[in-house]
Amino acid sequence: MRTIHVAVAGLGFVGRETVRLLRANRERFRGRLGADVELAAVADRDVHREARRLGLPVSVLRVRDPRRLASLPGIDIVVEVLGGLDAPRALALSSLKTGRHLVTANKRLLSHCWDELRRAAARGSARLYFEASVAGGIPVLQALDNGFAANRIEAVYGILNGTTNYILSSLEHAGPGATMQSALAQAQAAGFAEKDPTMDLSGEDSVQKVSVLASLLTGRALPPGRIARQGITGIERQDIDFALGTLSRTPRLLGVLRLDWGKTVRLEAHVFPTLVPLEHPLAAVRRQYNAVMVKASHADDLMFYGKGAGPGPTASAVVGDVFMLCRDILGAAPSKPRPPVKVELIPVSESVSPYYLRLFAQDKPGVLAKIAAALGRRGISIASIHQSDVPAKDGVPIVLTTHPAKLGAFKAALREILGLGSVARRHTMLRMLP
Amino acid sequence: MRTIHVAVAGLGFVGRETVRLLRANRERFRGRLGADVELAAVADRDVHREARRLGLPVSVLRVRDPRRLASLPGIDIVVEVLGGLDAPRALALSSLKTGRHLVTANKRLLSHCWDELRRAAARGSARLYFEASVAGGIPVLQALDNGFAANRIEAVYGILNGTTNYILSSLEHAGPGATMQSALAQAQAAGFAEKDPTMDLSGEDSVQKVSVLASLLTGRALPPGRIARQGITGIERQDIDFALGTLSRTPRLLGVLRLDWGKTVRLEAHVFPTLVPLEHPLAAVRRQYNAVMVKASHADDLMFYGKGAGPGPTASAVVGDVFMLCRDILGAAPSKPRPPVKVELIPVSESVSPYYLRLFAQDKPGVLAKIAAALGRRGISIASIHQSDVPAKDGVPIVLTTHPAKLGAFKAALREILGLGSVARRHTMLRMLP
CATH class of the missing domain: 3.30.360.10 (Dihydrodipicolinate Reductase; domain 2)
Known part of the structure; x- marks a missing residue:
């Protein structure tokens, strides 16, 4: 029976729970995969103390420097749950380049180093799974994929x-x-x-x-x-x-x-x-x-x-990724990541939404008309307007909601409104779901 | 490049949408799987009319009798979206026995013929996927699996x-x-x-x-x-x-x-x-x-x-299953279904819940006491009781809610209460989430 070797970098709350789940599921994974999924190595600053607390057998290699995991022979999957950016980045890149598949929960790493990670994965024909990085224990990335x-x-x-x-x-x-x-x-x-x-x-x-x-x-x-x-x-x-x-x-x-x-x-x-x-x-x-x-x-x-967080949900997603990777490894031709498409980012000023705006205005005639005019000039129509009769420190509170409008137009109108002498700078602006 | 051949049985709303989705995704699936996923055959009572409406090329084989799909050479995956029970059962069993993987949306088939399907799949070393049978377009079975x-x-x-x-x-x-x-x-x-x-x-x-x-x-x-x-x-x-x-x-x-x-x-x-x-x-x-x-x-x-229903969501789940099966087929060792465990079904009378009960009672002294006694004798305590002062046709409405109790005990109390001469037979009983 084939054995798939897994290394876990980081034995904090998430790392320890990942190790526990991997070991608790050995029998079940063997039944479902026809292969052994074995914890082969762990890395942590306090690796000896944490390994002892987890009751790991001596067969599990312990290292202090997580980067060493990427050069150990025979490791199929590296799980990165270190936290931070520099050490995870170094480990992830060298793991992927040398053909180790990587599971990470690190949204900071993914969002800041996507292109590097992708190139490293392509070079090593390795795969990158990251279910835990968004919405923790909810398997939404697998569903999307x-x-x-x-x-x-x-x-x-x-x-x-x-x-x-x-x-x-x-x-x-x-x-x-x-x-x-x-x-x-x-x-x-x-x-x-x-x-x-x-x-x-x-x-x-x-x-x-x-x-x-x-x-x-x-x-x-x-x-x-x-x-x-x-x-x-x-x-x-x-x-x-x-x-x-x-x-x-x-x-x-x-x-x-x-x-x-x-x-x-x-x-x-x-x-x-x-x-x-x-x-x-x-x-x-x-x-x-x-x-x-x-x-x-x-x-x-x-x-x-x-x-979306916590050791249990995060480790659940991490080990779910390990399971999917094992399916890929045992298969001859796993599915590939989506090929990159051409992308154009729409400027946020073009983004359309109805808005909520709370203002404080001096209670004198014509203020509401000026506010409405500032919006109307930019094609923004008011959906509702509520004026309290209880004056606050900065004036009378006015809440208005708009019909859908472009953010850029709304912000321009808002700048004009806040520049009216009769309106305070203090305000709250929120989007609304249509 | 390997080609995976798919047959679709049933060209109703769901079947037609399945065919459209399979054809629309050919390029993308080729990119992600490194293989062609090809619609090879369709079956329907009105197969020629439906195939024409779908604009299927002549290379797609058309048959009237869905059972023929299971004996066509070279079919890898049979999609069963016929509706009914007998024809789906015949098609499913012969497909699985002869080593064709099966995708079905048919909850009736699955719930009534599970053991037969399982044995047929084991005999043919075939797999059975059924994401669309529960909660339509929501990929909850894949998540569970x-x-x-x-x-x-x-x-x-x-x-x-x-x-x-x-x-x-x-x-x-x-x-x-x-x-x-x-x-x-x-x-x-x-x-x-x-x-x-x-x-x-x-x-x-x-x-x-x-x-x-x-x-x-x-x-x-x-x-x-x-x-x-x-x-x-x-x-x-x-x-x-x-x-x-x-x-x-x-x-x-x-x-x-x-x-x-x-x-x-x-x-x-x-x-x-x-x-x-x-x-x-x-x-x-x-x-x-x-x-x-x-x-x-x-x-x-x-x-x-x-x-949970509709042609779009159902076909989305069906084709999602086809995609997962393609991953399995292209892999050497796909994951196996869970091995059966020993199961004991708890009698529903043991099931525990708080309850809601609406009764109609004659407005005379002692009725509430008798109702409370019937419950109390079975260890069921009342959480709230509401008596309306507007009499209805069958008496004064009384609504009571209980603390968690076993269904068997609650039903016994209810029988006693409904047997009181002063309480009408008409009533509503509901469970409550704790």
């Missing part, structure tokens, strides 16, 4: 970050004293936000995932720097209350990828806080859960919902 | 029937005159219910899907007759209004499969209308959509949401 093989994927969008979703959804039914700041503190206490939550709150984490999805579907790099983003820090409690009470909507941080399949694929890619109708399935996604909507040419609208 | 390869699947449950979901969800926000009957008529007019909707309304369609899921996960037949079911015809508009207004819940017809993995797998399998909390993701599943919840040992709670 295999289940929807017969479809054109027209859009992939959704809640790709658990931290921001935990914060936003916790404010939906919170007491009157709760603020974005208190919700963040609560998320940190519950273990769903990092001490430094910048990557999550700024939308950068979601941007990396949109980048990975774009690369999977087009075969081309789309570096994070080319993806427009807005985080959730500008949202105030009042926006959430108003959206719920008056618009029957709730804010979610959405990563969006739309693909228009012509000879060149026109791509729309961005991350924005977005007001979602309460009856939309994404509004039912609460706490740390992730959800990915897929619009496919034939399977139509789908949603994949589950836990 | 591959993406969750490293997990124990502890439960699969959800909305497996679009017709009943269309009816139930349309009543959530319907005008005061709407009834189950008017909602059914509307579903029929919109094309989401058959002229004879018995299979759907009775829960039998969902039962067949639970049976297929059980067989996929255990390798064993679980014939539909062994799966307890209750349809939606007993639900009245008042139950929905009360559930929404007072319990913050909404009814959904849920197919449920729970698996307790010991040496023998203890299975719980049934289909019941169930009150789902409004904040649960299943409550956000409306109209004809399906949704499958998965509880996996490591990936944890997931939901797959999408269209």
Whole structure:
């Protein structure tokens, strides 16, 4: 019986759970694959301590420097769950170049080094699997790759970050004293936000995932720097209350990828806080859960919902990838990644959405007319306008929603509006799902 | 370059869409598989007319009798989308026995003939794929088979029937005159219910899907007759209004499969209308959509949401299966189906749930006490009780909800309650998600 040798780089929470799952599934994988899937080596700074804690047999090689895994003879699959960028990059490139297949959960590595990884894989005739990098334990990349093989994927969008979703959804039914700041503190206490939550709150984490999805579907790099983003820090409690009470909507941080399949694929890619109708399935996604909507040419609208992070879900996706790679290895002619297509990134200013805008204006005649004129001049029509009679510090709050408009036109109108002497600089701007 | 030959039996809506998708994807599949996937033969009662309408080249063989496809030389994959039971069964068995891989969307065939199909596949060393048979275009079977390869699947449950979901969800926000009957008529007019909707309304369609899921996960037949079911015809508009207004819940017809993995797998399998909390993701599943919840040992709670029927979604799943089979065929050692495990079906009377019960009682002292006593004697405690002061035809409506209890005990109490002279026979009983 053939044996497939696997090496795991990184024995943190995810790495340890990966090792446990690989070992717990030996019998089942042997039954289903007709081959042994064997843990052959592990790498970690504290490799001896961690290997002892895991009760690994002496036959499992232990190394301190993960890069050594790529030069060990006989390794078929390298699993990279190190964290960081430089060490994963070095390990991934040398593994792929020398013909070792690679499984990684590292969205930062994938989004920043896609072209390098692709070239290295081509050189070594090796494959790269990365299910865990987007939406954790949800097998959405396998679905996009295999289940929807017969479809054109027209859009992939959704809640790709658990931290921001935990914060936003916790404010939906919170007491009157709760603020974005208190919700963040609560998320940190519950273990769903990092001490430094910048990557999550700024939308950068979601941007990396949109980048990975774009690369999977087009075969081309789309570096994070080319993806427009807005985080959730500008949202105030009042926006959430108003959206719920008056618009029957709730804010979610959405990563969006739309693909228009012509000879060149026109791509729309961005991350924005977005007001979602309460009856939309994404509004039912609460706490740390992730959800990915897929619009496919034939399977139509789908949603994949589950836990986007945590050692269990991440290791589940990593070992699922190992299983698929074993199928490939044991087969003579595994399926190839999609050949790269020509891609044109649509400028985010061309992206169309209805908008939500909360402003503070001096309560005097003509202000509303000027605001409406600034929008109207750019062909943007107002869907609803709500003026409170309770003046706040910066003036009377005005909330308006628009019909779908291009972001560029809306931003130009917004600049004009904020330049009116009678309107405060302070404002909240959100997209809305149509 | 190797060519894989595919035959399609049945050129109805799904069959025609399957043929179109196979032909439209030739280039892409060649790129990803390094092989040609060619439509070699079609079968239909009106095969010449349908082939002409599809514009098939003369090289595609046309036959009237689908069973002939199994004896054509050189066919690698037979796609069965005939409908019915006898002709599909004959075609499936002879295809598998003679080493043709089979793709089917036919839940009735799978649920009624699992053991026969399995034996035929073993005899011919052929594989059987059936993604489209459960939840249409949602690739949930592939996910269970591959993406969750490293997990124990502890439960699969959800909305497996679009017709009943269309009816139930349309009543959530319907005008005061709407009834189950008017909602059914509307579903029929919109094309989401058959002229004879018995299979759907009775829960039998969902039962067949639970049976297929059980067989996929255990390798064993679980014939539909062994799966307890209750349809939606007993639900009245008042139950929905009360559930929404007072319990913050909404009814959904849920197919449920729970698996307790010991040496023998203890299975719980049934289909019941169930009150789902409004904040649960299943409550956000409306109209004809399906949704499958998965509880996996490591990936944890997931939901797959999408269209469960229709030619586009069904053909998408069918051709996704063809793509996976091509990967298997081109590989030397494809993954095997799960080896059958020992299975013990838990009697549905042992199944535990909280319950909703609406009764009509005469408005006289002591009735509530007798009802409570009937429950209490069986260890069932009441969670809430609501008595209306507006008497209806059969008496005063009483709605009560219980804490979790075994179905057998609850039904015994119900029999006693309905035998009280002061309680009408008419009642509604629903499960509730905890």
